[in-house]
Amino acid sequence: MAGLLLPGVLAAAPLGAQQVRVTGASTMRYIELRPLARDSVAEDQVPGSGLLRQLPDGRTVRCVPGDPFCRYSRPGERVAAVPLLQDLEASAWGLGRGVRGFAHLRMRSALGGSAGIWPQEDDAVELLAAYAELERTRYRIRAGRQWQVSGLGFYNFDGMNAGGEPVARTWVEVYAGRSLVRGMNESRAGGALEAIEEFAPAAHGIIAGAHARYRPATGVALSASYQADFRSDGAGLFAELAALHASWQGGAASVEVAVETDVATLGLNEARVSVHASPRGPVALHGELRRYRPYFELWTIWGAFSPVGFDEARFGATWAASGRRLLFRTDLAHRRYGDAGVANSLDEFRGSGWGVLVGGTWLPAPAWRVDGAYRVEAGFGAARRDGHAGVTRRLGTAGSLSLQALAFQRLYEFRLDEGTVRGVTAELALPLLPRATLFATGAAYRHPAGRSGGVDWNQRRGSLRLQWMLGSEPSLPAWNGGGQ
C-alpha cells in the first residue's frame, strides 16, 4: 500500500498541491572497523589446562575437551567503508482542505571500501513513511505507511489511523494495519529477520491499537494506550501491550507517572514516578523512582527465560549561575537488580548498580560554549567510565564549529578489561544557503592498551552531510542542525 502511495504523493505534489515542501539530507560517511575474527591454535601448543587458558602473548583461548584446537577471538583485518545515505522527505498540502501527502524515502549505497560492514548497507531503498492525510478541525485520518508514537514507544506499520476530538480537551485515535519490525521498516515475515534469526516467524503481524489523551486542565494530562500485534497465521500474538501516563505541570514543578505493561504475560515492563522542581533561584531538582523489566516480543523465546530487571532511584540537580551562562548538573542513580532465581550459579555478580554524572556548560561569550561531563556507571556485570570536554564556536546564526576530546573505558560485559579509548572529534555546521547547511564531522580514536583478544578501537571516522529544504510559506523550518 505504501509503495503505491509514494509515487502518487510525489507525483501529485508538484502538480496539484498549492504548496509542497521537500527536504533532503545526503550523508557520506567514512568508517574504519576491525571486526572480530575467530581463530584457533592447536591445543597441544597451549600451556596449562582447563577450559580457559592464556597464551604467552596474553590471548585468552577456550579449549573445549575433545577439540584439538583452542578457539579465540582476535581483531580482524582493518576494513573501511564509505556508506552513502540519501533521505528525501516530501510534504504536500493544499490538495484540498486539510489534505496532505507525506513521504519519507531513504536510499543507501556505498563508495568502494568493504561491503557489508555497515548496518542495512544492502537495503538500497527503504520507505520509512508514505501516507495521505485528511485533517479537519476535529478529526484526522491517515492512510499508508506511518508510525504511531505513544507511551508504548515508536511503532511503524502500513495501515490506517483515525483520530478525533470527540469532546474538548480529549483526543482519541485508533489504528490498524500490517506491523513492521521496529527500526527496520520491514515485515517480520520478510527477509530482514531471516538474515539474522534462524527462527524468524513466517507470519506477518497485524497491529491494532487505540490511544486516548485527556487534558482536564492546563498542565494536567492523562493518556492510555493499548496495542496488540496479532500473527497473520492465527497462531497467537506477537505482542500485547498497554500503558497509562499522567503528568502535572504547574509553574515551578512537574510530576509524571507512567506504567507500561505486557498484557499478554500480565507483567509490568516499566513503572516510573518523576518529579521536577525549579523553585526560585538557581537550582533545579529532579528525582525519579523507576521499576524496569526487559520486554521481548512473543515470537522469541527470550521471555521464557524469565528476565529480571531492576528498581532504580535517581536524583539530580542543576545549578545555573551568572544569568545561566554557567550551568552545572549532577545526576546520581542507584539500581537494585531483581532476584534471578539461579541458585547454582558459580559466579557471584553484583546485585546492585550505581551511576554518577557530573557535567557543566559555560557560555563565556555569546558565540562560545564550553561543556564537559564525566560519568561512571557500574552494574551487575559491567562498568564504564566516560568523560568528554568540548568547545563550540557559533558561526553566524546557523553555523558552528565544535571540537571535543573524550575518553572512555569500555564496558567489559563479563570480559577482561579492554583498556581505555581516547578520541578527538570535530564537527562543523556551515550554512551554504538560507535553507541548505553542510555538516562535517571527523573523529579519531586511539586505543593504546587494547588487548590482543579484544575489539580494537583504533580507528578514524568522518562524515559529510548536506541538508536542504525546498518549499514556501507557510512551510516551516527544516532541521535545526540537530542536537538538543
Next chain:
Amino acid sequence: MTRARLLQAGTALAVLAAGAGLVRGAPGGGDLFPHAVHERLFPVCESCHAGVFADEPAAAFPQPAHCRHCHDGVRADSVAWTGAAPRVSNLRFSHGQHGRALAAAGEPASCQACHARGGEPARMDVGAATAERCIACHEHSATTHMALPADCSRCHLPLDRVAELSAGRIARFPRPPWHEADDFILTHATTAAPADASCGVCHARQTCERCHANASALAAVMALPQDTRVAQLERGRPAVYPLPAGHAAADWHLAHGTAARAAVGSCANCHTRPSCTACHAGGDGRALALVAQLPPVAPGAAPGVDPARITRGVHGADVRLQHGRLAASGQLDCAQCHARAECSECHAAADSRAFHLPNFVERHAVDVFTGRGECQACHSTDTFCRACHAQAGIASGDMKAAFHDGQPMWVLSHGRAARLGLEACASCHRQSDCVQCHSAAGGWGVNPHGPGFTGRGESRSAASCRLCHLASPPRGSGS
C-alpha cells in the same frame, strides 16, 4: 458659556496667535517680541494686530517698516524682523470666527483673556495661550488638556490636513502623559478606541506599522492616512513588543495554544509567523492552520516579536530520555513543535546525531546495560542490535571462541547473568544458540524458565513454545 467668556477666549486666542510662533508664525518660533518693553508705546493690541479678528493675515502683524520707525539704527537698534511667516498650525481655530462669535454674543474680544501670562489680565503682559485657557471655556471631556478621554480631534486637525507642518514640528508634539504609562503599549488599542480620531492628530498609519505586522488587518490602523513625514520619523525606529503579564507565567507554553485558538488575531498584533515556527516546526496541520493566520515577515514591514525571545527551555536537560513520556501523556503535543523528520532521524536510525551523543556507537553499551537508554522505545533490540553486531563480528556465529573470557566457568554461570541482562544477550546471540541446551525436545534439556514462570504469555504465542517443546522446531515456517 457666557458671551463674555467667549469674547475673552477669542481675545486670548488672538493674543496667542500674535504671541506664539505656532500661530503667528514668527521666524524661529516663540514669542520674539518683548511686549512689556513696548507697553507704553502701544496703547491697544490692535495697534499692531488690527487684522487678527478680521482674518486678514497681512494685517495681523505689523510690517517690518513699522518697527524701523524707531529701530532705524540711530534712535534705537535696528532689528532683524522681516515680517510674519505664514501661520502653520493644526488647531481648529480662527481668530475671526471667535471674534465674530463673541461679538454676536455682545461681548468684546479681549486678548488678555487668553494671552495674559498672570492670573489677572494685564495689558502687554502676554504670552502664548495655553490649552488650559481653551478648555477653561470650551467644553472638554477630560480634566486636563491631554488626559483621557480627551477627544483631540475636536480642537486639532489630523496630520493629513496640515501638510505645512514639518516632520520636525510633528516630532516635537507634546507626548500625552497617559502615553507614559507602563502598560500603554499593551493597552493603547483599547484606551484609544473611543477616540481613535485623536490618534490621527499626531500619528499616521506608519506609526502603527512600525510594530504591527498585521496593520493592514486592523481597521483602526487603516483608518489612519499614510503620511510621508511620519514615515520619515518612524524610519529606523525599532519595533517595541513589551511582554504581557500573562505571557510571563511559567506555564504559558502550555496555555498559549488555547489562547491562540481563541483569538489568534490578538497574537497577530505582535507576532509574525516566525514567532510560531521558531518552536512549532512540526508542520502539524492544526498548527499550520493557525500559523497561517499570522502575518508573514515582509520586507519593510514590522518584524514581529523576535523569535529568540520566544524560544525557551520547555524541556529539561534530559529531554532525550524524557520526551517519550511527555509524548505519551499528551502534556505536550510533539507534532506541534517538532518535524516528523526529527523523530525518524533517530527512531528510524537514519543518523543519530540529533539524539544520541557523539560517538554513541562506540559508547552505547552502558546505556543498554543500565536500561537508561530505553532502547526498546525505538528498536527491537534482539534484531536491530544483532544485525549490527553480527556485521562487526561481535555477535555469535561461533560459540566456541573465548568471548566471555572474564568468567572461566561461563557456561555454568551464565544463567544468572542472562536473566539480569537478557537484552544484552539477545543483541548478539541467536535463539538457536540457547536452544542447543535449553530445549525440552533436544539438546541437554536444561529448563530455562525462572521461578514464577507461568507460561501465560507464551501460551498466547504457542509458536514460540514449539521451539523447545517440539522435537523439530519449524525453522522459517512460523516457528
